[in-house]
Amino acid sequence: MLFLSKNALFDNKKGIRGGIPIVFPHFGPWPIGPQHGFARIQMWEVEQLPSVDVSGNVVAIIALVDNAETRKIWDFKFKLRMTLTLLKCCFSMDLHVTNTGDAEFNFTTLIHTYFRLPDVTKSRVLGLTGCKYFDKTTGQDIQSETREQLSVDRNIDNIYANVPDELTLTGGPAGRTIKITKKGFPDTVVWNPWVDGAQKMADFGDDEYPLMLCVEVGHVVKKVSLAPAQEFHASQTLQIQCPE
Numbered sequence: 034m035l036f037l038s039k040n041a042l043f044d045n046k047k048g049i050r051g052g053i054p055i056v057f058p059h060f061g062p063w064p065i066g067p068q069h070g071f072a073r074i075q076m077w078e079v080e081q082l083p084s085v086d087v088s089g090n091v092v093a094i095i096a097l098v099d100n101a102e103t104r105k106i107w108d109f110k111f112k113l114r115m116t117l118t119l120l121k122c123c124f125s126m127d128l129h130v131t132n133t134g135d136a137e138f139n140f141t142t143l144i145h146t147y148f149r150l151p152d153v154t155k156s157r158v159l160g161l162t163g164c165k166y167f168d169k170t171t172g173q174d175i176q177s178e179t180r181e182q183l184s185v186d187r188n189i190d191n192i193y194a195n196v197p198d199e200l201t202l203t204g205g206p207a208g209r210t211i212k213i214t215k216k217g218f219p220d221t222v223v224w225n226p227w228v229d230g231a232q233k234m235a236d237f238g239d240d241e242y243p244l245m246l247c248v249e250v251g252h253v254v255k256k257v258s259l260a261p262a263q264e265f266h267a268s269q270t271l272q273i274q275c276p277e
């Protein structure tokens with residue numbers, strides 16, 4: 034169900050072009066560090082290997098703790114813990130961010146899911162109606178999304194604020210619909226680079242833009258402030274609904 038570009042690079046220098054990169058501690062261009070922060074190019078540790086819990090779910094836990102490299106860019110002590118839970122038609126990601134240092138810090142974070150689609154122009158995103166958004170492609174703030182069903186037929190890079198916790202993406206592989214349920218992530222980004230954007234990215238095939246859409250839930254419009262010993266928790270659940 035997830036897109037991975039045929040040109041994706043696994044070099045720890047840039048995020049992998051596909052899958053579900055984790056954006057932390059900064060969404061977007063970052064004057065002091067790499068775009069979208071360092072979490073997506075750091076090596077995470079496996080805290081718990083995939084194992085079956087009492088309900089029959091497969092659960093794995095990965096973690097990232099501050100280190101010399103992250104502190105050189107952003108001098109704070111933190112722990113990111115991501116619990117990954119897989120059921121037959123459902124995949125959950127639970128993110129905990131803990132401030133393990135003695136100074137308060139601010140951050141933005143986002144789960145940058147690349148959905149694989151047979152034809153993005155036939156897919157629709159539901160659930161954004163009435164939300165205020167920033168259109169990065171024009172630099173304009175739009176007061177309210179008027180479309181009940183968002184379709185994509187050009188470069189799109191919209192940052193929606195205060196989005197309802199249930200979104201739907203139609204037109205997935207084999208006609209599947211994907212229900213996206215989020216908690217603690219107020220915002221949602223919808224991104225597709227289209228023809229020109231695809232050509233500018235070395236790690237993305239020129240002909241791949243119709244085959245994906247990023248619907249990214251996060252806390253990006255306003256920063257999260259975390260005092261020492263405080264924890265931030267947010268999650269995303271993807272549920273596949275197969276056609277009858």
Ligand code: BG6
Nearest residue numbers: 048068069145169190222224249
């Ligand atoms: C999206 C941003 O989240 O990620 C876009 O809103 C950006 O502006 C896109 O182009 C991809 O970013 P990157 O760093 O993976 O090329």
